[in-house]
Each structure stands twice: as C-alpha cells, then as structure tokens.
Amino acid sequence: MNCLRATTIFRNSLILATAFLFPALLAAQQPTPKADAPKAYALVHAKIFTLAGAPIENGTLIIRDGKIAAVGGQVEVPQDAQVINAEGLQIYPGMFDPVTQMGLREIGAVSSTVDSTETGNYNPDVVALTAVSPSSEHIPVTRVAGITEVLAVPASGGMDSFGPNGVIGGQASAIYLAGWTVDDMQLKRSVAMVVNWPEIQTKTFDFATFQRKEKPYMEAKQEYDKQVTELTDWIERARHYAQAMGHAGPADYERDLKLEALVPVVRGQLPLLIFADRSREIRNAIEFCDKQNLKMILAGGSEAYKLKDLLRSRSIPVVLRPMLTSPLYEDDPYDRLLSQPAELSAAGVKFAFGSFDNSFARRLGQNAANAVAYGLPYDEALKAVTLYPAQIFGLSDQVGTLESGKIANVIVTNGDPLEITSDVRYLFIRGQVTSLDNRQKRLFEKYSARPKP
Amino acid sequence: MKAARAGNALLKAFAVIVVLHFLMALGVLAANPPDAKAPAILLIQNATILTVSHGTIEHGSILIRDGKIAEVGQSIAKPQGAEVIDANGQFVMPGIIDCHSHIAVDGSVNEGSVSVSSMVNIADVLNPDDIDIYRDLAGGVTVANVLHGSANSIGGQTVVIKLRWGAPASRLPFEGALPGIKFALGENPKRSNFSIRGQEKRYPATRMGVEETIRAAFTEARDYKSKWDDYNKRTSAGEKNLIPPRRDLRLDPLVEVLEGKRYVHAHCYREDEILMLLRVAKEFGFKVRTFQHVLEGYKVADEIAAAGAGASTFSDWWAYKVEAYDAIPYNAAIMTRRGVLVSINSDDAEEATHLNQEAAKSIRYGGLSREEALKMITINPAMQLGIDKRVGSIDVGKDADLVIYNHDPLSAYAVVQKTLIDGRVYFDRTRDIAERADREKEKKALTEKEKKSAEKKSEEKKPEEKRQNEKKPDDKPKPPQSGRGSTADESDGVGSAADSDRGAL
Numbered sequence: 001m002n003c004l005r006a007t008t009i010f011r012n013s014l015i016l017a018t019a020f021l022f023p024a025l026l027a028a029q030q031p032t033p034k035a036d037a038p039k040a041y042a043l044v045h046a047k048i049f050t051l052a053g054a055p056i057e058n059g060t061l062i063i064r065d066g067k068i069a070a071v072g073g074q075v076e077v078p079q080d081a082q083v084i085n086a087e088g089l090q091i092y093p094g095m096f097d098p099v100t101q102m103g104l105r106e107i108g109a110v111s112s113t114v115d116s117t118e119t120g121n122y123n124p125d126v127v128a129l130t131a132v133s134p135s136s137e138h139i140p141v142t143r144v145a146g147i148t149e150v151l152a153v154p155a156s157g158g159m160d161s162f163g164p165n166g167v168i169g170g171q172a173s174a175i176y177l178a179g180w181t182v183d184d185m186q187l188k189r190s191v192a193m194v195v196n197w198p199e200i201q202t203k204t205f206d207f208a209t210f211q212r213k214e215k216p217y218m219e220a221k222q223e224y225d226k227q228v229t230e231l232t233d234w235i236e237r238a239r240h241y242a243q244a245m246g247h248a249g250p251a252d253y254e255r256d257l258k259l260e261a262l263v264p265v266v267r268g269q270l271p272l273l274i275f276a277d278r279s280r281e282i283r284n285a286i287e288f289c290d291k292q293n294l295k296m297i298l299a300g301g302s303e304a305y306k307l308k309d310l311l312r313s314r315s316i317p318v319v320l321r322p323m324l325t326s327p328l329y330e331d332d333p334y335d336r337l338l339s340q341p342a343e344l345s346a347a348g349v350k351f352a353f354g355s356f357d358n359s360f361a362r363r364l365g366q367n368a369a370n371a372v373a374y375g376l377p378y379d380e381a382l383k384a385v386t387l388y389p390a391q392i393f394g395l396s397d398q399v400g401t402l403e404s405g406k407i408a409n410v411i412v413t414n415g416d417p418l419e420i421t422s423d424v425r426y427l428f429i430r431g432q433v434t435s436l437d438n439r440q441k442r443l444f445e446k447y448s449a450r451p452k453p
Numbered sequence: 454m455k456a457a458r459a460g461n462a463l464l465k466a467f468a469v470i471v472v473l474h475f476l477m478a479l480g481v482l483a484a485n486p487p488d489a490k491a492p493a494i495l496l497i498q499n500a501t502i503l504t505v506s507h508g509t510i511e512h513g514s515i516l517i518r519d520g521k522i523a524e525v526g527q528s529i530a531k532p533q534g535a536e537v538i539d540a541n542g543q544f545v546m547p548g549i550i551d552c553h554s555h556i557a558v559d560g561s562v563n564e565g566s567v568s569v570s571s572m573v574n575i576a577d578v579l580n581p582d583d584i585d586i587y588r589d590l591a592g593g594v595t596v597a598n599v600l601h602g603s604a605n606s607i608g609g610q611t612v613v614i615k616l617r618w619g620a621p622a623s624r625l626p627f628e629g630a631l632p633g634i635k636f637a638l639g640e641n642p643k644r645s646n647f648s649i650r651g652q653e654k655r656y657p658a659t660r661m662g663v664e665e666t667i668r669a670a671f672t673e674a675r676d677y678k679s680k681w682d683d684y685n686k687r688t689s690a691g692e693k694n695l696i697p698p699r700r701d702l703r704l705d706p707l708v709e710v711l712e713g714k715r716y717v718h719a720h721c722y723r724e725d726e727i728l729m730l731l732r733v734a735k736e737f738g739f740k741v742r743t744f745q746h747v748l749e750g751y752k753v754a755d756e757i758a759a760a761g762a763g764a765s766t767f768s769d770w771w772a773y774k775v776e777a778y779d780a781i782p783y784n785a786a787i788m789t790r791r792g793v794l795v796s797i798n799s800d801d802a803e804e805a806t807h808l809n810q811e812a813a814k815s816i817r818y819g820g821l822s823r824e825e826a827l828k829m830i831t832i833n834p835a836m837q838l839g840i841d842k843r844v845g846s847i848d849v850g851k852d853a854d855l856v857i858y859n860h861d862p863l864s865a866y867a868v869v870q871k872t873l874i875d876g877r878v879y880f881d882r883t884r885d886i887a888e889r890a891d892r893e894k895e896k897k898a899l900t901e902k903e904k905k906s907a908e909k910k911s912e913e914k915k916p917e918e919k920r921q922n923e924k925k926p927d928d929k930p931k932p933p934q935s936g937r938g939s940t941a942d943e944s945d946g947v948g949s950a951a952d953s954d955r956g957a958l
Binding site: 106107108109110137138141324325326330331333334335358359362363365366369370372373374418419420421422423440441443444447448450452453 | 584585587588591640645646751752754755756769770771772773774775777778779781782783787790802803804806807810813814816817818819860863864865866867868885886889892896
C-alpha cells in the first residue's frame with residue numbers, strides 16, 4: 001500500500017475512538033470446541049489432498065481425539081463417528097500463515113487495541129502468546145479463508161501498523177485459530193526470535209523536489225553499524241550467559257531475563273526470524289548468522305532472488321512478503337515480486353507465503369495462486385501455505401499434511417482452496433468442527449434482512 | 454581509511470542511482486515504450502469475449518477501426534491490411550475502469566491546509582512518467598478517476614484519465630469526461646488520525662463540523678451564483694456598465710456542482726455520514742455522483758439507491774481504523790441487490806493491478822453472478838463517471854479499450870497479456886519480457902558510465918571539497934513499501950497522507 005505513513009502521533013489521538021470498540025470486542029466469537037462435541041468424525045466420499053502423497057479419490061478421513069486417526073481410500077468408518085458426507089468436496093490440510101499479528105492488533109489506528117510491538121530496541125524476553133486476544137474478530141474472519149493456524153509475530157509491522165519495530169522484537173508463537181483461552185490456542189509458545197535487520201535509513205530523499213528531509217547518509221550508516229554492533233553484543237553476552245548457566249549453580253550468577261531468553265538462540269534451539277527485504281540487508285544478515293553460528297529464517301525477502309544460491313547453499317528458508325505489493329524499485333519489472341516464487345522454487349530455496357498482516361491474512365490463498373499464475377508449480381504453492389511453513393518452524397510433525405497421528409487441522413472446500421471464488425464448507429481445528437460464522441457474516445445477514453425504509 | 458573508502462563507494466553508488474532515476478524520468482529507461490501508433494485496422498480473433506453488455510462470445514472476433522470497435526461477433530472476415538491478434542484460448546474483456554485512483558500525480562494528493570480546497574485541481578499536477586501508470590496498465594486498467602486526497606471536507610478537483618503511457622500529460626485526460634470534485638467525510642477530514650502534539654486542531658474536528666463546513670461552503674456558493682446569475686441576466690437584458698461580481702476560484706467549482714457540471718465523489722465510511730451528505734445535497738439541490746469507499750453503504754443501501762448515487766468500494770479491506778471496523782466483503786453484493794450502481798476501486802496503485810480478482814470476491818462473499826462482478830470494474834464505473842457511451846463494454850462504436858487475459862479474468866490465475874487503449878497496444882507481456890535483457894544492459898552501461906565519471910570527478914576534486922562532499926545528503930529512495938512502516942516518505946501528518954483509506958489513514 002503506497003500510502004503507508006509512519007506516524008506514531010495519531011495513536012495518541014485515538015483513545016476516544018475505543019469507546020466504539022468495546023462493545024464489538026465483547027461480542028464474543030463462537031469459540032470451540034463445544035462441550036458436547038462428538039469424539040470422532042468420519043469425512044467420507046471426498047477427494048483428499050493429503051500433501052503427503054497422491055490425492056485420494058473417494059477417500060475417507062477419520063478424526064479422533066483431535067488427531068487424524070486414518071486417511072485413505074479403504075478406511076473403515078468407526079461406529080461412534082459422526083459421518084459427514086463430503087461427496088463432491090475436497091479435503092486439504094488447513095492453511096498456515098506464518099507471519100501475522102493475529103490477536104495482537106485489532107484496529108491499527110487505535111493504539112489501545114494494539115499489542116504487536118513493544119517499545120525499545122531489544123526485547124528478546126517478550127512472547128507474542130502472552131498478548132494474543134482469543135476474542136479478536138480477526139480470528140473467525142481469517143478462518144473463513146481456510147486458515148487454521150498462524151504465527152503471531154511481535155514487531156512484524158503490518159499494513160496498518162506504524163512506527164519503528166525495534167531490532168530484537170520478541171518471540172513468535174504458533175497459535176490455532178480457535179480456542180476458549182490462549183492456552184487452548186497454543187500450538188507452540190516460542191517458535192522463533194524476531195529480528196528486524198537494521199537498515200541504513202536517511203528517512204527520505206524526495207526526488208520530486210530533490211530535497212533531503214532527514215539525516216545524512218554517513219549518520220545513517222553510523223546508526224546502522226551501531227545497531228549491528230549492539231545486536232552482536234547481545235548475542236555474545238547471551239553466549240557467555242549460557243556458559244555461566246551451564247557451569248554454575250543458579251546462585252552463582254545474576255539472572256538476566258533478556259539474556260536468558262536468548263540462550264535457546266545461541267544454543268541453536270530457537271531460530272532467528274530475520275526481517276530483511278533488500279539484498280544488502282539480507283546478505284549482511286546471512287553473514288552475521290554464519291559468523292555467530294545461528295539458525296536463520298528470512299522474512300520479507302523482496303530481493304531474495306538476488307541471493308538464491310546463497311540461501312539454498314545455507315539452507316535458509318524464506319517467508320515471503322505478500323506479492324500483492326508493488327516492486328521495490330521503479331525500474332524493477334512490473335511482475336518482479338510475482339515471478340520471484342517460481343524463481344526461488346526452481347533454485348531449490350524453501351519458502352512459505354505469509355500475509356504479514358491481520359485483515360489481509362485472508363488473501364493468503366490468493367497470493368499463492370498469483371504465484372502459480374506467474375510460473376510456480378501448483379503443488380508447490382499449496383505446500384507453501386501448508387506443509388512448508390510447518391517445516392520451516394519445526395511443526396511439521398504436528399500440522400501441514402493429512403497423515404495419521406497429526407493434529408486434525410482440516411478444511412473441506414468446494415474447490416481449489418487457493419482460488420478466490422472457492423468456499424470453505426467445513427473447518428476442523430484440533431479435530432473439532434469449528435464455526436465459520438463471524439462478525440462480518442452476521443452484519444451481512446442483519447442488513448440483508450433490513451426492511452425497506 | 455577503510456571506512457572512508459567504503460563510504461566513498463556508497464556515495465558513488467548513490468550518485469549512480471540518482472542519475473538512473475533522472476534518466477528514467479526522462480523516459481530513457483521507460484518500460485516497454487508503446488508502438489508509435491495504433492494500426493488503422495486491427496482484428497482480434499478466436500477469443501472468449503466477455504462483452505459485459507451482451508454476454509459471452511466463444512471463439513469470437515473483434516474488429517477495430519481507427520481506435521473504435523467496428524464489429525463484434527462469432528466470425529469476422531479479415532479486412533485487407535488488418536493487423537491480427539490471435540487470442541486463441543484467451544479472454545478479452547473491456548479495459549478495467551478504476552473509479553478511485555491516485556496514480557500519475559506529481560507529489561502529494563492532499564492540499565490539507567484548509568478545510569475547503571476546491572480551488573486546487575489534480576489535473577494541474579498530472580505526471581505522465583509515473584511508473585504506476587504502466588504497472589496498472591499491466592493489470593488491465595485503461596481508465597482511472599484520479600482524485601484529490603481526503604484531508605478536507607471539500608477537497609480538490611479531480612480528473613478522469615486514460616492510461617496512455619508515453620503520452621504527455623495533456624493527452625492523459627479522458628476527452629469530454631465531466632470533471633469531478635472530491636468530498637470527504639468522517640475521520641480523515643476531521644483529522645482524527647493526524648493530530649500533532651502541540652499543534653492547534655484544524656476545524657472541523659467532528660462529523661458535526663464536517664457537515665457545517667460543507668453547508669457553509671455551499672451557502673456561499675449559492676449566494677455567489679445568484680450574484681452571477683443576476684449580473685448575467687441584467688447584462689443580457691441590455692444593462693450597461695455593470696460591475697461583474699469578483700471571481701472566486703474556490704467557489705467556481707461548487708457552482709459547477711450546483712449546475713450539474715461537476716461530479717461529487719464523496720469519500721465516506723459510516724452510515725450516518727452518508728445520510729448526512731444526502732440531506733445536505735438535497736438542501737442545496739445537487740447530486741452526489743458517487744460515494745467512495747462507502748464501507749457501511751450496505752447499511753443504508755436503500756437510501757443511496759433512492760438518491761440515485763453510485764457507490765465505489767473496496768473488496769475486502771477492513772479494521773485499519775474504527776470507521777472501517779464494520780466493513781464487510783459483502784458490501785458490494787448487498788448494495789447491488791438493493792439497486793445501487795456499484796463499482797470496485799483500488800485507491801492504491803498496486804491494488805489496481807488485480808481489480809479483476811477483487812471484483813471476483815463478491816461472487817464468494819454475497820453471491821453476485823459473474824456478470825455482476827465483471828460490471829463492477831467496467832460498465833458500472835463507466836456509468837458512475839459518465840463515460841459509458843465511450844467505454845465499459847465491448848460494443849460497436851465504443852473505444853477499443855480492451856484487456857486480453859490468458860485465463861478467465863475472474864480468477865486468481867489470470868495474467869494480463871495485452872492492454873489496448875483506443876485500439877493501440879499499450880502493454881504487451883511478451884514484449885515486456887523480451888525487452889528486459891536490453892533494458893538491463895542499458896542500465897548497466899549507464900551505471901558504468903556514471904561510475905567512471907564519478908571517479909574522474911572525485912580525482913579532480915580538492916581535499917576540502919571532498920570532505921564537504923562526504924557530508925552531502927544521500928540515500929537511495931526508500932522502498933515504497935517494505936511494509937515496515939519505517940520508510941514512509943511523508944510522515945508529517947497533516948496535509949501529506951494520500952487518501953485516507955487503508956495505510957494512508
């Protein structure tokens with residue numbers, strides 16, 4: 001959206017506006033699971049895309065105790081299962097949006113509804129899950145698009161988010177898009193440490209007037225260097241801290257919650273999710289992680305194509321920013337972002353699509369389909385919104401495909417789930433039929449029924 | 454030493470970028486310059502033709518003469534000398550009309566310093582080199598309603614353009630299209646989201662004040678008009694030596710509104726403000742041509758329909774501010790069902806590149822038919838802009854503004870292959886791709902040349918000059934949207950944000 005304006009100022013002016021908001025937030029979504037829900041479901045006569053093998057015609061999927069109990073062409077239907085005839089329909093794993101601010105931001109312009117970005121530059125100890133609001137209206141709206149789990153990512157911006165994001169933004173949490181409480185919604189509390197790779201920012205140089213509005217380059221470069229030095233320092237201190245933890249008893253060193261939060265990072269147990277778009281920043285981030293021996297996932301990656309060989313050789317996966325944004329530069333080909341997924345795929349770089357937003361999360365499938373239109377093989381596009389994000393964030397033993405033993409996050413559609421006009425008919429989260437109702441549908445029904453004045 | 458060298462290299466790189474941008478502005482590196490002129494006779498064959506006005510023609514042909522559609526049908530014999538586009542397996546539809554755009558504008562779209570800025574005109578600041586013209590063409594857009602921003606209750610004058618990439622600014626406006634004026638209601642004109650601490654608030658700061666600002670302006674305009682009417686009447690009755698009323702550039706466009714010579718395009722969100730403007734319009738006897746965004750239009754669709762106003766809305770934007778919290782993707786469908794003339798617009802250069810997909814969302818959300826969805830980006834916006842006799846459907850006599858897709862355009866898998874305006878190909882995907890290598894080569898050569906000349910210059914410079922040079926401002930322009938909010942090019946709040954809407958707020 002080219003009209004993005006960095007203003008933190010307007011947040012201050014909107015406290016009044018929240019008066020409108022509270023009734024809306026209190027109107028709770030229909031949470032799941034219901035108390036009297038059946039123990040097992042059998043979805044029969046569907047075409048099943050397990051994404052773990054060839055599609056199954058006229059297949060059966062059994063769900064029990066929240067998990068997929070069986071899937072195949074010749075599967076017996078258990079006596080106690082509620083049978084859903086899915087003839088003419090198709091079954092897929094639910095989609096997985098790996099960068100959102102779900103539950104962390106309700107209305108971008110109203111600061112009291114925004115918990116997505118902590119103040120300050122280094123916040124490794126804050127965890128997204130803590131601030132996820134299970135009653136957010138974005139959750140049921142997003143479900144309707146066939147998305148069953150997302151990462152809530154702190155300090156990840158968003159289309160209607162403004163202001164700086166800090167360098168170490170906090171820990172991203174994997175959440176189900178349903179649950180009575182945050183605990184119900186938790187898929188994994190901490191899946192990645194967010195880093196916004198510093199940029200050399202002189203703010204603006206207006207080519208229309210050829211006037212500089214902000215600081216000179218060398219100053220900006222110095223700030224960049226300072227931030228990278230600070231980041232390095234944080235990592236090195238965390239490494240010393242980890243050593244101290246390993247060699248001393250708890251009484252022998254002073255606890256530091258921020259350093260403690262970075263210990264899994266320096267031990268290689270928690271990847272860095274590094275936001276960077278331009279090739280210069282991406283390359284610097286990769287060099288940094290190489291040097292520090294850290295696990296890296298790239299987010300954004302508008303110019304990942306320039307470093308595709310490096311990304312492949314280092315096995316660094318990418319969460320791609322929506323292609324429904326303009327190319328970075330005026331002289332980029334008009335389809336630069338649209339054709340990038342095909343290029344990365346051909347080069348063997350693993351990637352997932354992300355919405356990087358809340359209210360646009362429902363465009364995830366559209367985004368993937370657009371990549372197909374510009375050359376990405378369809379199966380890869382489908383996996384890039386299901387299996388690949390699960391693999392990238394270490395959750396593929398639980399979600400991402402339809403296989404026995406996995407968590408039953410399942411969608412039943414009347415067609416290609418990436419296509420704009422397809423509809424989700426049933427949606428299961430943790431094996432429970434989950435409501436496809438939402439605030440928008442209710443407003444639709446209410447005003448469709450308005451009598452003529 | 455090392456750091457200084459690195460700094461120098463960056464400076465040079467920056468200089469190169471500056472020059473490249475300058476060259477691009479001159480059109481040296483302009484993407485895909487269009488053909489010198491349109492062929493006199495052009496025949497598009499074997500296409501699935503979505504006429505919008507009279508159904509779909511399979512394996513059909515369109516004959517174009519001198520930029521106009523001369524014949525549409527199942528089979529048309531190739532006239533002598535006709536150029537042929539074989540669109541076998543492809544889909545042709547009317548060029549997309551974007552009823553809310555801010556492309557091709559030089560600088561800010563908001564004269565936000567005053568509450569009534571009717572004296573300024575977007576037509577005066579058209580920039581034909583804006584790359585977004587080309588990008589939107591590549592998304593099938595042929596006509597755009599280029600609007601002033603939404604900082605003011607009554608904003609600036611607006612202009613309808615054809616996306617004739619490569620033509621000078623004087624050739625962009627749609628010939629004969631009535632001009633418009635932007636109004637804005639709600640959070641943006643009351644500057645809810647733009648307060649700067651320590652700065653006095655501009656009137657109006659409430660929806661009450663927005664109404665009064667509009668009523669006050671039209672009260673003035675009505676008095677001003679009656680003075681002119683009186684003067685004209687007496688002059689034509691033969692009275693001599695009368696002093697004419699003093700001309701008021703702010704009120705002239707409002708008089709045109711009262712006389713039905715200028716369309717009102719009113720940015721709005723909430724149901725109450727929509728009804729407010731309808732009341733004010735009735736009081737002063739003018740029409741609201743379109744409500745723009747109109748995200749709560751579904752709540753008062755009957756009233757909008759009864760007033761004969763159009764509605765131009767987003768497909769699925771919501772929740773970016775309070776007045777967009779009740780926005781629903783069913784909006785277009787409900788309004789259509791209740792008899793409102795509805796279009797889907799972009800308000801954004803990138804969104805405009807897939808309006809076909811955005812229109813398709815109303816099939817899923819609200820159950821519109823394929824035909825109804827297509828109309829919302831073709832004939833409906835054409836009617837809203839009063840240009841439906843010229844564009845908006847594939848009919849004999851209309852301008853040959855056409856888009857050719859490789860796939861059903863109401864799908865996320867469709868890619869624009871060609872875009873024609875007045876029978877001339879302004880975008881051709883095959884050609885765009887074929888020319889990329891050459892453009893890349895040209896850019897490299899220019900970069901090399903510039904590097905060399907920068908090196909030469911820096912060698913010639915005296916030491917103190919060099920130091921000065923190092924302190925010079927420099928940076929590449931920030932990517933327009935890394936989505937991280939930190940790179941905004943206009944962060945001064947009042948008077949800078951483009952339109953309201955998403956992001957712009």
